[in-house]
Amino acid sequence: MTEQPVGTVTTSTTAPMVAVTDLRHSFGSGERAVHALRGVSFSIGRGELTALKGRSGSGKTTLLNLVGGLDNPTGGSIALDGTELAGLDEEARLAMRRDRIGFVFQSFGLIPVLTAAENVGVPMRLRKVPSAQREERARTLLAMVGLADHADQRPGELSGGQQQRVAIARALANEPDLIIADEPTGQLDSETGRAIMQLLRAVVRSEGVTALVATHDPTLMELADRVIELQDGRIVEAAS
Template identity: 65%
Template sequence: MSADPADRPLLTVRGVHRRFGSGPTAVHALRDVSFDLAAGTMVALIGRSGSGKTTLLNVIGGLDRPDSGTVLVDGADVTALDEDGLSRLRREKVSYVFQTFGLIPVLSAAENVGAPLRLARLPAAERERRVELLLELVGLADHAQQRPGELSGGQQQRVAIARALAASPRLLIADEPTGQLDAETGLSVMALLRGVVESEGVTALVSTHDPTMLALADRVIQINDGRLDEREAS
């Protein structure tokens, strides 16, 4: 009998290797990385600059392909998908939040959040309800009509998080989401992500360099020179 989908990990990474270059100058960014993430958890990924964090996130989200190994997101084999399949994965199952907010400057906060729903051809009334709900969730209901340039860095990152949640992804990948924010604002954004995991039922994998934010995570995974620290990953 096959396992109940409700019991399986939301994310499964097995034996992932990623190398850049060849010969003696090759950089082994990921070395036999394996771990599982349970659904509905917030997991912090830590490691110094160049340790392999961003490469791992890119492989999991289908932005890069491993040289070997497999990645399963909600039962979908990311490493076996073609470009159309990867595009569908990022529309339906995986969303990103980056250190650089990536908002469209000429659009309002509400329009930025609604952009993925417009691409998904969601009916206008349903789209507006979802956008309103998300802006309320991230504490920006009163800033719906403001453009990114009229918002603070922390507010822009909150809009980016709301946009990432628009299509109700199963997995939210955040790559140093507080990297451009001061400590207090960064902590509030991490607390928001913690709340999002609980209210939206999403699984969040968040890379961070700030140890003060680790207490908000259900679990901490450390990566050093492309290898996971097994004591942290267990």
């Protein structure tokens, strides 16, 4: 049996959806530099739900931003479905984020003046999907997340849990390969948070999408296929 490097998570999938190798990221330079990630390596297979845990400042959000192509690492590499992010120009990175990655944020990130269906349709507008097709898919996705009767309501008319369901539906709009979620239950009560976590688990199974979710919620850790723990920018634990 080949010994794995410290801080590396292995996967049984031969072609991982996400492959991170010796990833490093620092803010600032010299003696004042803050090293957010210190040689992180792991891979995630297609259709896996991976929970990323760690205290505030452990590097979770930095890691999500890098995997999502929102920022560039100081060192190391990230490949999504075999495509190295470092080899993409800004236009190609934008297309990757738009077409292949869905984002779910703690603060929901919905546009207040748009209805739930219109919010779900925003990513499809960016891809210039025809109106009728866009509206049909938006309503299909809202039904999937249990909001078929709320399609015409605006965010201010929805509860926090309902808003996060809309956000999940929006993340699925362009049929992404990967969902990245940063503390998706951070603003929700425990019961609502559990429902959202169960929904994410169901979505991963039904849609065959891969998910990387930063969370403090033990519910998701129970539902996840694996848990990766970060501490001071390093992986300290990985459990299936």
